[in-house]
Amino acid sequence: MSGHQEHDAGRPVSAGQSNGAFITDVPEGYRAGFASFVGRPNAGKSTLTNALVGRKVAITSNKPQTTRHTIRGIVHRPDSQLVLVDTPGLHRPRTLLGQRLNDLVEQTLAEVDAIGFCLPANEKIGPGDRFIAQQLSGLGRKPVVAVVTKADLVSRDALGEQLLAVAALGEETMGSGGWAAIVPVSATGDYQVESVADVLVEQLPLSPPLYPDGELTDEPEIKMVAELIREAALEGVRDELPHSLAVVVEEMIPREGRPENNPLLDVHVNLFVERSSQKAIIIGKGGSRLREVGSRARKSIEALLGTRIYLDLHVKIAKDWQRDPKQLGRLGF
Numbered sequence: 145m146s147g148h149q150e151h152d153a154g155r156p157v158s159a160g161q162s163n164g165a166f167i168t169d170v171p172e173g174y175r176a177g178f179a180s181f182v183g184r185p186n187a188g189k190s191t192l193t194n195a196l197v198g199r200k201v202a203i204t205s206n207k208p209q210t211t212r213h214t215i216r217g218i219v220h221r222p223d224s225q226l227v228l229v230d231t232p233g234l235h236r237p238r239t240l241l242g243q244r245l246n247d248l249v250e251q252t253l254a255e256v257d258a259i260g261f262c263l264p265a266n267e268k269i270g271p272g273d274r275f276i277a278q279q280l281s282g283l284g285r286k287p288v289v290a291v292v293t294k295a296d297l298v299s300r301d302a303l304g305e306q307l308l309a310v311a312a313l314g315e316e317t318m319g320s321g322g323w324a325a326i327v328p329v330s331a332t333g334d335y336q337v338e339s340v341a342d343v344l345v346e347q348l349p350l351s352p353p354l355y356p357d358g359e360l361t362d363e364p365e366i367k368m369v370a371e372l373i374r375e376a377a378l379e380g381v382r383d384e385l386p387h388s389l390a391v392v393v394e395e396m397i398p399r400e401g402r403p404e405n406n407p408l409l410d411v412h413v414n415l416f417v418e419r420s421s422q423k424a425i426i427i428g429k430g431g432s433r434l435r436e437v438g439s440r441a442r443k444s445i446e447a448l449l450g451t452r453i454y455l456d457l458h459v460k461i462a463k464d465w466q467r468d469p470k471q472l473g474r475l476g477f
């Protein structure tokens with residue numbers, strides 16, 4: 145069975161087909177599916193996701209059943225719907241080794257329809273990129289689009305050279321076919337962002353939309369925000385704090401006095417742990433870990449909501465909250 149069929153089998157109920165709730169007319173040739181950006185840290189994945197998703201984010205009420213991974217944003221277009229999901233496995237290749245990485249990559253990337261491999265225009269292709277390319281080539285026939293990011297940082301000539309080097313990397317690692325496409329982009333300079341969506345959409349199967357377009361209620365939005373924070377807070381310390389962490393989003397309010405085209409959302413969040421030792425783990429030396437958690441979570445929340453946020457995190461101790469029904473209620477369980 146090809147990866148694709150497996151993926152199709154797990155799609156969320158062919159949205160709308162079953163109940164007609166939100167699909168009226170699907171134009172002929174409409175495509176919908178999942179894609180994921182991979183690449184070294186700092187390659188520009190989050191910024192590109194933000195640029196693609198813009199402010200048109202539909203927050204989904206349910207996590208998709210197809211993928212155990214977080215939806216970062218949904219690009220709605222008249223001809224297609226591109227659902228961008230996160231693949232933690234390839235973000236930090238050096239922290240995961242050998243078989244474990246292979247398993248993780250296969251699991252996560254086997255479920256998407258297309259992969260965007262981000263390589264910065266202003267940095268030489270290095271062992272990290274080569275490593276990722278090799279992992280991607282092991283996925284079989286999964287289409288991989290090479291996205292040369294930060295094109296605004298280099299001259300035209302240098303960009304041309306980087307495109308050639310990236311093409312050569314594709315031929316060397318990805319077998320005869322090489323990349324499905326190569327696109328230069330500047331997410332901050334608004335150059336070619338639409339083209340990235342175009343080439344990814346070309347790789348998606350013909351399918352009705354998977355998620356409704358438009359606003360949904362706040363509640364799932366808050367749940368997803370809490371989940372992104374929880375995910376960031378547990379990264380690397382999952383063994384130490386398996387279930388002892390609850391995240392409560394106290395408030396999400398637009399900052400007053402901001403220009404309409406550049407809003408800022410204030411997000412106030414409490415993280416509850418059970419013991420002071422756990423609090424220390426979350427916070428880290430001199431608050432260093434909490435700052436990292438905050439910046440990681442902020443990026444993913446901004447990508448999800450399509451707007452800038454100010455994230456205010458507080459770590460509190462709620463003794464034995466897992467065993468206390470009153471506390472559980474208060475913590476949203």
Ligand SMILES: Nc1nc2c(ncn2[C@@H]2O[C@H](COP(=O)(O)OP(=O)(O)OP(=O)(O)O)[C@@H](O)[C@H]2O)c(=O)[nH]1
Pocket residue numbers: 183184185186187188189190191192235293294295296297329330331332333
């Ligand atoms: N000039 C320029 N800078 C960019 C562009 N895209 C991203 N950057 C910058 O590059 C840095 C890294 O971008 P991110 O989007 O955070 O990169 P990432 O791949 O998500 O990074 P990780 O979360 O560490 O994996 C940030 O400082 C961005 O502002 C671009 O198109 N042009």
